[in-house]
Amino acid sequence: MASDVALPIHPVSGRSTTERRGVDRFASPQRRTRPPAFAAIDLGTNNCRMLVGVPSGPAFHVLDSFSRVVRLGEGLYRTGVLSDSAMDRAVDALAICAERLKRWQVAEIRAIATEACRQAENGADFVARARSATGLPLETISPREEVGLALESCASLINQAERRALLFDIGGGSTELAWVRVPGMGADSDRNLPQLIGYHSIPVGVVTLSERCAGWCETEAGFAGVVDEVKALLRPFEQIHRIGQEIRQGGVRLVGTSGTVTTIAGIALNLDRYRRGAIDGAVLPRGQVADGLASICAMGRAGLAQHPCIGPDRVDFVLPGCAIFAAIEEMWPTQDLAVADRGLREGMLMRMIRSARSRHRRYNA
Template structure:
């Protein structure tokens, strides 16, 4: 099922207390964000700068929290144990570093699982970390927040996609112009599909290694995207011009790494890269031709991600079919960066208010 809205991006959330496990100091203390997804657990700690923020620590681990969720409707014991272990590692990092503000969110796996809330209560009891389950709309808005700096003055609209582990989020974005130029972009529509690399890998992963199975997934995803397109006339806007296609996920960054022939993946070379879609399409063909063994050996893939690459590529191919554009902006950033940006903006606003008193 699809969901669409036509609302402005919400205000930054209220100040979030640091976790019980963290040392809290003011002044130059850092900000921290945790994103617990269907496939990964990620932590980012950063300090604000005049131009954004500087990363001072990070953590990422594949936990496969959504393993078996599509069949059972519940988080499996082993999956919860893996995620809990990763979150304990995050808590240990936070306990050793001053943190001014902190936010932690959980996405599709905990949204869908009947025991998702109970699992997060367990995490709070074990680690002191309080994770908040966010809606699909807020997930899309946070992705937009993180990628907003990649927009350019000539952009009227942006179409941002995030191919996650348990879902794919599409954000349709208006870029303010005229007297409102320079204001934050607006989320005017979003789509959340319960089709991510983990769910597709479990359901059709083996088939994605065949031409027919891959095309079946492309057809399924494209059908949902076409419904969203009819509501928002995105294809028509693309033909008029001024629409930027942006992708943030392991799928699109992998395609960029292959297209750029990187001997090993390097984030600074990929984040913000404007890639010709023809080159990305050729990279997709190269990945498909490698097969399972070749993907495991590829420096931009590796054995841990073999099962997820082609399902993600099928989602990307559906996006390209429904919304053909000449170029794509690749973003190696996501929810953590969006949360950090919001927290730092809220801190600056609060500081100005204190100064006015």
């Protein structure tokens, strides 16, 4: 039965005592000597991902990670609802995350859902079901917060730009863009985050495009048509902020974080297999990026499935993602592209760690 009784708020975390008990259930008594860990879970339109880390210097040390393709948004474009099978897959993946969290002494957990749950008529019901089944504090976040988390995770890359940066994240159900002002030279990305000038979210991602435009991107004409459609969705953002004019003046960097971008980078770098260390933080000249994109488009479906940087599980999403990227790059052609193999999970961890440090300084002042 619903209750309107206010829950007491924990004096340190700002969370209710009921929510704190939900976190404490994942603490492991065998890990008491380890620094408190933080856990971040990102349930997207296509994947469920988890990252557990402890503070280390200006960032964090990873203790555990998990990723599974759940295709939560499968069929959403056609039906407007999350299917029973898709919800079952997502809850199963979240249950695995909850079980793995029992290994660690977890100080705080953040679990988010994004575009699929924002769009679906039954998105809120699914989130409630997932919370009840797993004990995880799953919540659906807004596009604005999604942009903020991506900004947090990519701050160190953005801060290397001269004046401005355009950050984009090509997801499963949507694509987010952030137009940001870069801090002064020598800025500490842990304390001095880039300043958000404006953001834009379009309801187009690799999953939605793969369902709506199945097969289109496999032909040159179809690919070009999808690129034009995406550019039309981006044009209002350009009209407001005149990013193209800023690019022509110089000092603007394009920063991409998504599986699409890291795949293009892997192909452009001629990697024999995907290696995060070679890709995360790489800055590629525009010509090299164009060569990588052209190589992907020329592979054909069989070639994409066989390539070690892609594989059969992602073959349906590569070309739709490339079409979104091509639209962004054609709309805002910069001299180079900074590639980030990081995203919402890293942003959540950085934000939780930064908040914990701030509380520690405040209480010990």
